[in-house]
Amino acid sequence: MHDHIRHHAIAEQVRALRSHETTARDLAAGVRRDVEQAEQRIHAWVALAPDIETQADAVDAEPACLPLAGISVGVKDIIDVAGLPTRAGTVLSSPEPAASDAACVSALRSLGAVIQGKTVTTEFAYLNPGPTRNPHSQDHTPGGSSSGSAAAVGAGTIPVALGSQTAGSLTRPAAYCGTAGMVLPPGSVDMSGILGLSPSLDALGVLTRTVADLRYVHRAFTRCASDPERPRSNGVRLWDGRELADIAPAMSGLVGAVPGILDAIGFESRPLEWADDVRRLTDDHLDVMSYEALRERAHEYRAHSAQLSEPLLELLRAGEEVSAQRYASVLRYRDDARARLSDHLGADTLIVGPATPGPAPAGLHATGVSVLSRAWQLLGLPVVVVPGAQTPSGLPLGLQIIGLPGSESAMLDLGIQLEQALRSRQLFR
Secondary structure, three states: OHHHHHHOOHHHHHHHHHOOOOOHHHHHHHHHHHHHHHHHHHOOEEEEOOOHHHHHHHHHOOOOOOOOOOOEEEEEOOEOEEOEEOOOOOOOOOOOEEOOOOHHHHHHHHOOOEEEEEEOOOHHHOOOOOOOOEOOEOOEOOOOOOHHHHHHHHOOOOOEEEEEEOOOOOHHHHHHHOOEEEEOOOOOOOOOOEOOOOOOOOEEEEEEOOHHHHHHHHHHHHOOOOOOOOOOOOEEEEOOOOOOOOOOHHHHHHHHHHHHHHHHOOOEEEEOOOHHHHHHHHHHHHHHHHHHHHHHOHHHHHHOHHHOOHHHHHHHHHHHOOOHHHHHHHHHHHHHHHHHHHHHHOOOEEEEEEOOOOOOOEOOOOOOOOHHHHHHHHHOOOEEEEEEEEOOOOOEEEEEEEOOOOOHHHHHHHHHHHHHHHHHHOOOO
């Protein structure tokens, strides 16, 4: 049992360490073995930390007060880890190691986490794919841009990984790779030490094997045991995403089953009637992202455009067509829409819908469609991706729970119940 405890829930791993059933050194070494065994198949990592034994020994010396004692973490390669370079999926980045940790990495270390290394990202966290493969089918995309983080967690090799989201960079790979995922509201955590693309859209994200693990990590990271200012959600608005994309039959079947699942676990639901705003916000998202990305990547665009991928060049060229007046107008509409959505939902109502139009597409030349995430990202809302469903061929399907900032605990609680229901029902199998 001790040798396999790294595959148990995070809370169980921490309890085992505190009760001396295992050590942080043994947990970290076991994870490293898993990572190395899977790497030839999924190509999720760009660099492995050489000091995991030193990190683990420091945890073993004082594990009692550390909520993430001995828990291994992978870090998306746009986030600084001291001693490792931040390459961001491009040859234009410096090969020199980062001098210090990003704020989020430093926070995880202070909680007892062991940083295993850096995971693959697409170029500058945009669309151009890296070498990573989907752990459930190697000829299907893992999504992006948090592709390495999602694949590593989805393969079961690591319990936690950091990602980020600007459009659909975390929700899409989480859904495609069968992991739980959470996008924190933009601006809610310190983003220093993270290479950004669009400051008003960039958000930190976390991926874990289950939503229960996600709740545990979120509580530790935010140092919050509960969310007392908001009641438990008992209302859900159902969103099918059809105004934005053609929804695959398997995903349509899953979305169609959600009302019955919610009813069985005690949640009232009715349709979200907000399609016009969702469509406009989705379109507006591109204007904000391209306008800001042009400024964030100005040096690379002006001096090194020949070394940038065509998808990134298209984004930066689109930014040249967005005027300052248009950008300001979009932000005003976003703020108005956010206020109207808050009034529409009320304090304790959540949105549930598809995280992606379907399962991971075949092929490795692209990372899939992010259209179902863009409106919510522009609004700055937290999102939880719920795994547990699969297509008949075994490809994961993910739902997303969307809420207002401050409703994260209710979202995670609902996510745990949804995941349990999806796994027990074994839909489409």
